[in-house]
Amino acid sequence: MQQFCRGDEAAFDILHQRYASPVLAYLTRMLRDATLAEDLLQTTFISFVRSRGRYEAGTNVRAWLYAIATNAARDAVRRHRARPERLTDTGVPPDRAADDAAPRDAAAARAVETALAKLPPDQREAVVLHKLQELSFEEIAAVLGISVGAAKVRAHRGYQRLRELLGPIGGAA
Amino acid sequence: MSEAPVDALSRARAAALAELRAAPVAKPWSAQAARLAGAFALTGLVAAAVALAASLAGWGRVLERASFIVGLLVIAALGGVVALAPRLRGARAAVIGATPIFMAALVLSRGAGFTSTTPAWVCSASHVALGTIPLAFALAALRQCAWRWSRALAAGFGAGAAGALLGELACRQGARHVLVHHVGAWLVIAAACTLISRRMRPRSFAP
Numbered sequence: 001m002q003q004f005c006r007g008d009e010a011a012f013d014i015l016h017q018r019y020a021s022p023v024l025a026y027l028t029r030m031l032r033d034a035t036l037a038e039d040l041l042q043t044t045f046i047s048f049v050r051s052r053g054r055y056e057a058g059t060n061v062r063a064w065l066y067a068i069a070t071n072a073a074r075d076a077v078r079r080h081r082a083r084p085e086r087l088t089d090t091g092v093p094p095d096r097a098a099d100d101a102a103p104r105d106a107a108a109a110r111a112v113e114t115a116l117a118k119l120p121p122d123q124r125e126a127v128v129l130h131k132l133q134e135l136s137f138e139e140i141a142a143v144l145g146i147s148v149g150a151a152k153v154r155a156h157r158g159y160q161r162l163r164e165l166l167g168p169i170g171g172a173a
Numbered sequence: 174m175s176e177a178p179v180d181a182l183s184r185a186r187a188a189a190l191a192e193l194r195a196a197p198v199a200k201p202w203s204a205q206a207a208r209l210a211g212a213f214a215l216t217g218l219v220a221a222a223v224a225l226a227a228s229l230a231g232w233g234r235v236l237e238r239a240s241f242i243v244g245l246l247v248i249a250a251l252g253g254v255v256a257l258a259p260r261l262r263g264a265r266a267a268v269i270g271a272t273p274i275f276m277a278a279l280v281l282s283r284g285a286g287f288t289s290t291t292p293a294w295v296c297s298a299s300h301v302a303l304g305t306i307p308l309a310f311a312l313a314a315l316r317q318c319a320w321r322w323s324r325a326l327a328a329g330f331g332a333g334a335a336g337a338l339l340g341e342l343a344c345r346q347g348a349r350h351v352l353v354h355h356v357g358a359w360l361v362i363a364a365a366c367t368l369i370s371r372r373m374r375p376r377s378f379a380p
Contacts, residue, residue: 007197011191012180020182043378045189051379053199054259054318064380071319071378145262145357145380 007022016045019062022133029128030073032117040076044069061154063142066135070125070143077121086173101168123158130155182302186363205314210253212310213331214246217338230342231360238341241282244275245334245341249307252331256324257314259380265323272330276356279337286347296344300336302357308366309334317369319345319378329366333359 003011023044027037047068055064117125122144129135129143140151221242224230235242250266254263311328318324340355 005199007193007199009193011195012190013186016182016186020185021178025182038178038184042182042185042188045185046192046375047379049189049192051318051377053205054207054377054379056259062359067380068319068353068378071380075320075378140319 002057005055012049015048015065017063017143019065020045026066026128026133027069027073029113029116029132030070030125032113036076037079038147040069041071043072047072049068060139063135063139066129066133066139066143067145074121111166112162115162118165119161120136120157123154123161126151126154127158127162131159178224200380202259202317205317206257209257209310209314209328210250210331213249213253213307213335214239215305216307217335218251220335220339221342222253224339224342226324232344234345239339241279242338245338248266248275249331249334249338252329252334253311253314256311256328256331257318259318262323265327268327268330269323275374276359280348280352280356283346283348283351288351289344289346293350293367296340296346296350296354297358300333300340300355301344303339304333304336304358304362307335308360311366312370312373315366316373316376317379318375320354320371320375322371325370326363326368328370329363330359332366333362336362339348 001011004015020041024037024041027040027044028034031037031040034076044065048065051068055061116127119127125144126140129140130137136144137148137151137155140155141148144151144154146154221230221235224236225232249266249272252272255261255268258264308329311332315325315328321369337359339357340351344350344355
């Protein structure tokens with residue numbers, strides 16, 4: 001990260017290769033709009049470059065990048081509103097949905113994605129970051145700008161609500 | 174992975190690399206914050222110098238209100254720094270919490286004051302007019318990071334302090350006048366900073 005902050009393109013490439021795909025998956029899940037997510041991936045990485053002077057040594061790079069993506073997603077939702085009609089219920093474009101999973105798995109994934117979309121945004125952020133992006137609660141706290149305890153509470157409430165929404169599927173999972 | 178995301182990843186990489194090549198040297202946030210704090214404080218000091226040069230106030234008035242003048246300069250400088258700091262959330266909360274207390278102290282310190290032939294709205298108008306200069310700096314600076322109401326409000330308080338400094342020197346009216354026409358104008362600047370910055374598209378979404 002320090003090399004990247006000094007303008008090293010190779011260092012940027014390493015960070016991009018490591019984080020671009022997961023960040024795109026995160027944005028797609030949060031926005032349920034693949035096109036908007038792809039636009040915001042670009043916005044996220046441009047912000048990442050522009051604001052590297054705001055990065056402080058010792059800060060978790062992954063959490064910092066997810067924080068940028070989260071801020072960009074929140075801003076996009078506020079300004080334009082996500083357009084869920086562009087996607088299937090799984091949160092991926094129709095032409096990709098069939099490729100990604102077997103039909104039975106796809107049905108379960110669709111149910112989970114639909115339930116996720118019904119969560120309040122703060123709980124959805126915590127659940128997606130924890131369960132699907134596999135961030136630690138310390139990282140989630142850094143991403144969302146809250147305490148570790150508050151991150152755990154948000155995720156816990158999100159999981160509780162998901163279980164209620166999924167019913168028997170959630171119990172079996 | 175299918176083709177579209179690969180395209181998206183490549184597009185993001187290309188755009189970010191173009192940005193990196195355009196500005197290979199990172200600008201530290203502390204330099205931006207120092208510039209903003211300096212712009213806030215300098216606007217107030219220039220206004221004070223003009224007030225002294227135009228005999229709107231004398232050095233006796235400066236000494237009489239010295240503690241408040243120093244307090245306003247501190248709010249201006251701290252407001253600029255905490256608005257742009259990536260962390261310092263506690264310090265930001267402290268500035269936001271302390272400024273209304275300082276405003277109350279400004280009002281209460283005036284007592285009955287003196288009557289003036291100048292219309293009261295002149296104070297409001299000059300305060301707001303002077304505040305637009307640091308407000309413009311604040312709005313430009315706030316685009317460099319993700320919007321937070323606390324950042325915007327701290328910047329607004331800092332920007333409004335310049336006009337308040339002029340008011341401390343050039344106006345000798347009482348508490349009620351200060352509350353309505355000076356603190357009111359200060360709050361207008363702070364509210365304008367918060368609301369306008371909310372609507373502006375950030376150049377960066379970094380925390």
